[in-house]
Amino acid sequence: MPRTGRRAARERALSLLYEAEAKNEDPAELLAGLAVAPDPFVVTLVEGVAQHREQIDSLIASHSRDWSLVRMPVIDRNLMRLAVFELTCRPDTPVGVVIDEAVELAKQYSTEDSGRFVNGVLSAVARQRDQATP
Numbered sequence: 001m002p003r004t005g006r007r008a009a010r011e012r013a014l015s016l017l018y019e020a021e022a023k024n025e026d027p028a029e030l031l032a033g034l035a036v037a038p039d040p041f042v043v044t045l046v047e048g049v050a051q052h053r054e055q056i057d058s059l060i061a062s063h064s065r066d067w068s069l070v071r072m073p074v075i076d077r078n079l080m081r082l083a084v085f086e087l088t089c090r091p092d093t094p095v096g097v098v099i100d101e102a103v104e105l106a107k108q109y110s111t112e113d114s115g116r117f118v119n120g121v122l123s124a125v126a127r128q129r130d131q132a133t134p
Contacts, residue, residue, distance in 0.1 A: 007037075008039075013071065014075070014082060016042070016046050017081065027047070028126050031047065048090075057069055059088070060081070064121050076111075076114050083098050083102040088129060095130075098126075099123060103115045
């Protein structure tokens with residue numbers, strides 16, 4: 001599958017969130033320390049996740065059956081953070097695109113079961129969002 005601009009940006013944002021978590025560093029600080037500023041969409045995603053992380057993590061935790069955030073693979077956790085940020089704070093991106101790209105990245109970078117898990121959690125978040133929208 002060819003990498004589109006937004007897909008490549010999501011992939012880069014995922015790697016930066018992963019790096020920040022591995023280093024126990026604030027994602028915004030990690031961005032500020034980069035020698036070359038990433039694509040503006042990458043910055044939007046990373047900063048958005050950092051700013052809304054508490055709400056995002058709460059949504060993920062409430063929709064993931066029998067899995068606490070700390071038990072999830074790091075890639076899955078950060079990938080879902082990105083997607084939940086887009087689902088809840090970026091209504092300009094179609095739900096199907098957000099979920100499909102998250103599932104594809106999960107299949108590419110995480111465990112064999114991650115695609116299904118990510119799909120299930122994100123679909124539940126999207127349903128809740130849609131029910132809350134008048």
